[in-house]
Amino acid sequence: MTRERALLLFAGGIVGLLAICLVALGNPPNMGFCIACFLRDTAGGLGLHRAAAAQYIRPEILGLALGSFGVAVATREFRPAGGASSLTRFLLGFLVMLGMLVFLGCPLRLVLRLAAGDLNALIGLAGLVAGVAAGNEFLKRGFSLGRANPLRQVNGYVFPALVLAGLVLLLARPAFIFFSQEGPGSMRAPVFVALAAGVAVGVLAQRARLCMVGGIRDFLLFRDTHLLSGFAAVGVVAFAGSLLTGNFHAGFANQPIAHNQFLWNFLGMSLAGMGSVLLGGCPLRQLVLAGEGNTDAAVAILGMLAGAATAHNFGLAASPQGVPLAGQVVVITGIMAVMLLAWFNREPVRA
């Protein structure tokens, strides 16, 4: 086994382990780590939406970005860059978030849900694979959002500075910051434990280039199982952890923070998968890249925050009761919009 592969398996295993621990310490069930859910909670904590059950500036997200930033600086991989179709990336991030909030989870939570026996995640996985495969077809036909250009150092510090500001707000708790009193947003591991777990995941994910969507993408495109093995490591450790903590319950019905509308679980994750492939990685990877100084990835994260706020302000997000009609319309529209963006961003001639 190469050192690269060993690091990836280790990183995946630790992410799975930390996710199980965070649930044991207070995070919502099957939500030890979820980039979609935590960005949504963070949007709520900042008051960008008023869904009372989803308001909390999640320290895991802040830690992840700061961990990636710190290790990138330490290893000379912090390289500010940007300017590759930034607004398009904002829109893709926005739409990816809408898809994830219809499924109720990012690709990472999908694995954690599956590992705890939530079979609806299997439908989501099928949708994710279909979305990634569709995105790959555009890549093979020359899809590109163009080149990022190197930027001055200060521009790479903007995102980490915003994250630090979020941390100050979380700890200082000024009156205008929201903290859920009930629902998933009120279920939280101790702040500093969650923050430390986030930093650890940020460091490991940056070093190992962990990416859930990338795993499926590379396997389908190149028959390369490298990134996929990280995905598998998260699943195996989380599965063992779920069994050991008595949280494994196989089935479709009554799964925590999930619904069993097959079509919308499938299409929601298709949208998320296709959009993520076009962005160059899953939401976790976008956060890591933003920490490394990639301002395009940071813009995609801002798009996700805006998507989360919109999903809850306009009643688009799913709940355990299912997916509202408006959410269904938006998923279909979103898939069409992503396909149009992909089609019109083909480069006629490759270098």
Add this chain to the structure above:
Amino acid sequence: MAEDKIIDCRGLLCPEPVLRVKKEIDSMPGGGRFVVMADSAAARDNISRHAAGRGWKVRISEDSDVFRLEIGNQ
């Protein structure tokens, strides 16, 4: 001897650099050599893994934050 073809992958995110390298290797059934410029460690690692996995040799050098990968199978 002719100059090696240069594939510029600077500023590109995954998986575009690997796709470009794959296309180049696919276009050389009889073997050959070319040079790739990349500016991220992820692109450097992914390109190296792909080329090495197909039996091509990769030599990496770095100059002012740009990686130069000489890829060949002869």
